[in-house]
Amino acid sequence: MKSINTTTLKKFDLLFIAIAFVMLGYLVTFQRTTDFIIFCIFVVSYDLIYGYMGRLSFGHMLYLGTGAYATALFCDHVSSNPLLAILAGVVCSALLGAVLGPIVTRTTGACFALINLAFNQVGYFLVLIGFSSYTGGEDGMSAFFGNLGPINFNNKMTVYVFCLTIMLFVVYFVRRLTSSPFGILLLTIKENESRSQFLGYNTVIYKLIAFIISTGIAGLAGGLSILNYTYVTPSFIDPTRNVEVIFASLIGGAGSLYGALAGGITYMMISNYLPNYIQRWEMFLGIMLLILVFWFRAGVWGYLTRFSGKPGKEMGS
Amino acid sequence: MASSVILETKGLSKSFGDFTAVEMVDYSICEGESAGIIGPNGAGKSTFFNLLTGMFPPSKGMIRFMGSDITDQASFKRVSLGLVRTFQLVSVFNSLTVLDNLVLAAVPFNSQFTRMSRFMLGSAHRDEVLSLCEESLIRAGLEQKRWSLTSELSYGEKRMLEIAMALLLNPKVLLLDEPLAGLSEFEISDVLSIINSLREQLTLVIIEHKISRLVGIVERLSVMHQGQIIAEGLPDQVLCDPTVRRVYWGADDQACET
Numbered sequence: 001m002k003s004i005n006t007t008t009l010k011k012f013d014l015l016f017i018a019i020a021f022v023m024l025g026y027l028v029t030f031q032r033t034t035d036f037i038i039f040c041i042f043v044v045s046y047d048l049i050y051g052y053m054g055r056l057s058f059g060h061m062l063y064l065g066t067g068a069y070a071t072a073l074f075c076d077h078v079s080s081n082p083l084l085a086i087l088a089g090v091v092c093s094a095l096l097g098a099v100l101g102p103i104v105t106r107t108t109g110a111c112f113a114l115i116n117l118a119f120n121q122v123g124y125f126l127v128l129i130g131f132s133s134y135t136g137g138e139d140g141m142s143a144f145f146g147n148l149g150p151i152n153f154n155n156k157m158t159v160y161v162f163c164l165t166i167m168l169f170v171v172y173f174v175r176r177l178t179s180s181p182f183g184i185l186l187l188t189i190k191e192n193e194s195r196s197q198f199l200g201y202n203t204v205i206y207k208l209i210a211f212i213i214s215t216g217i218a219g220l221a222g223g224l225s226i227l228n229y230t231y232v233t234p235s236f237i238d239p240t241r242n243v244e245v246i247f248a249s250l251i252g253g254a255g256s257l258y259g260a261l262a263g264g265i266t267y268m269m270i271s272n273y274l275p276n277y278i279q280r281w282e283m284f285l286g287i288m289l290l291i292l293v294f295w296f297r298a299g300v301w302g303y304l305t306r307f308s309g310k311p312g313k314e315m316g317s
Numbered sequence: 318m319a320s321s322v323i324l325e326t327k328g329l330s331k332s333f334g335d336f337t338a339v340e341m342v343d344y345s346i347c348e349g350e351s352a353g354i355i356g357p358n359g360a361g362k363s364t365f366f367n368l369l370t371g372m373f374p375p376s377k378g379m380i381r382f383m384g385s386d387i388t389d390q391a392s393f394k395r396v397s398l399g400l401v402r403t404f405q406l407v408s409v410f411n412s413l414t415v416l417d418n419l420v421l422a423a424v425p426f427n428s429q430f431t432r433m434s435r436f437m438l439g440s441a442h443r444d445e446v447l448s449l450c451e452e453s454l455i456r457a458g459l460e461q462k463r464w465s466l467t468s469e470l471s472y473g474e475k476r477m478l479e480i481a482m483a484l485l486l487n488p489k490v491l492l493l494d495e496p497l498a499g500l501s502e503f504e505i506s507d508v509l510s511i512i513n514s515l516r517e518q519l520t521l522v523i524i525e526h527k528i529s530r531l532v533g534i535v536e537r538l539s540v541m542h543q544g545q546i547i548a549e550g551l552p553d554q555v556l557c558d559p560t561v562r563r564v565y566w567g568a569d570d571q572a573c574e575t
Contacts, residue, residue: 176438177438179440179441179442180436180438180439181420181430181441181446183441184417184421188413191411191412194392195410198370198393199393199421199422199482199486200426200486202393203393
């Protein structure tokens with residue numbers, strides 16, 4: 001039976017999340033929280049293909065970077081309307097996902113991870129050298145957003161509220177997606193894809209759809225980062241930064257929307273504050289990964305909800 | 318009679334390297350018929366099912382289902398045409414709840430969910446879906462366990478769930494691969510009563526080891542041996558066939574009744 005606390009959580013989850021992020025804003029400053037929010041959106045997009053569909057990717061930064069660069073380029077060359085620019089980022093990332101998806105989603109396991117990494121490397125190279133006349137190469141480029149009616153996007157508080165609103169929409173959308181039959185199907189693709197085909201599902205199409213949605217949301221996170229930073233550098237598409245999102249997914253517990261948010265916040269807290277105390281703070285992440293893998297396979301969120309009555313949908317990887 | 322043939326194969330063969338698992342099988346089944354396939358281990362029965370359902374393509378030969386050639390069709394297409402199977406080793410989704418397993422089987426060919434937006438954004442636990450699953454839950458005796466994780470079920474319960482899922486797909490032909498294997502006597506009678514109730518509604522093909530179980534259920538029995546069908550006919554006749562008895566029980570003479 002569903003327990004009380006998870007049902008109420010389901011009903012008011014957007015409210016809870018909003019309150020949590022406002023409190024976080026007072027705790028660690030709103031400017032930092034904007035960073036947290038954007039990262040959380042990225043983790044949610046990653047969790048869709050890793051946690052739900054069960055495909056570990058080492059190349060999701062490609063789509064964040066594509067969204068970021070597309071937003072910046074659109075802003076500089078077409079229109080400085082922030083909404084349109086971010087939309088352009090989302091569309092470009094989703095299109096790239098639609099082009100690469102048919103190749104990438106054919107594969108599983110290590111092959112999926114590495115093909116994504118390979119594409120990410122190609123994208124990184126193109127931004128750094130290939131298209132450097134457009135992207136500014138190593139120096140990156142800046143983007144100046146105009147006002148949207150009376151709203152001034154150069155105000156950090158405005159950006160914070162805007163990003164929070166967008167994140168709530170994303171959470172709502174992804175929750176609808178994952179609690180639909182489609183969401184269940186994604187979980188079965190993770191467990192046994194050929195069996196899902198014997199239920200009459202053309203899994204190839206559904207994997208592609210999930211991939212495109214995920215890349216689109218990653219592009220949204222990229223676009224929002226540009227809104228926040230007003231500049232973009234190749235670090236936005238750097239393949240080595242994939243570790244961050246994988247880490248956040250593992251910390252939160254793969255395959256759970258709230259887990260993705262919890263993981264995103266936890267990772268950002270660690271990476272923002274631990275360097276103040278420990279110089280080589282990455283070592284701590286390594287130790288934490290060991291602890292997670294050995295004792296908390298379901299992540300922070302999986303551990304918290306373990307006793308709530310409703311069986312956790314699935315354990316970590 | 319030829320007009321009512323619903324599923325047939327012509328010269329169906331499958332080789333894995335040098336080993337030929339299924340060799341030149343001509344098999345046909347008429348609408349509404351219940352047929353059984355028996356044979357010793359490694360005879361190619363399950364491979365034959367895998368070929369029928371499109372798990373892998375045949376090396377040679379063709380498969381016709383309801384008048385159309387499905388030899389090259391993907392497995393999910395065959396399911397949508399009404400060719401549904403269960404597996405020798407029960408195959409359900411252990412990471413999902415019992416209910417979600419059924420939801421997934423209830424949805425794909427239901428007219429309410431052909432719209433993509435419904436399928437992708439509508440809740441999986443809406444009343445329309447749940448009412449579709451309710452009857453299956455009761456029939457499978459799992460109404461108390463709907464929220465349980467499938468991994469917590471016993472093997473027999475998983476078998477019931479798998480059959481319930483297959484039935485939700487509205488099959489025209491149901492292929493059951495050793496549905497009684499690994500079950501207790503008590504569970505066997507449950508599964509048998511379900512199979513019995515299905516005989517009037519749809520076409521059944523059952524692979525089974527326990528020959529005695531099949532005799533009461535199927536109207537026609539085929540015997541596979543080393544990838545070929547070596548005998549076919551009424552169950553009693555087939556079991557008395559000298560070739561069959563040599564293959565199944567060795568050379569020694571045993572009573573016809575098993």
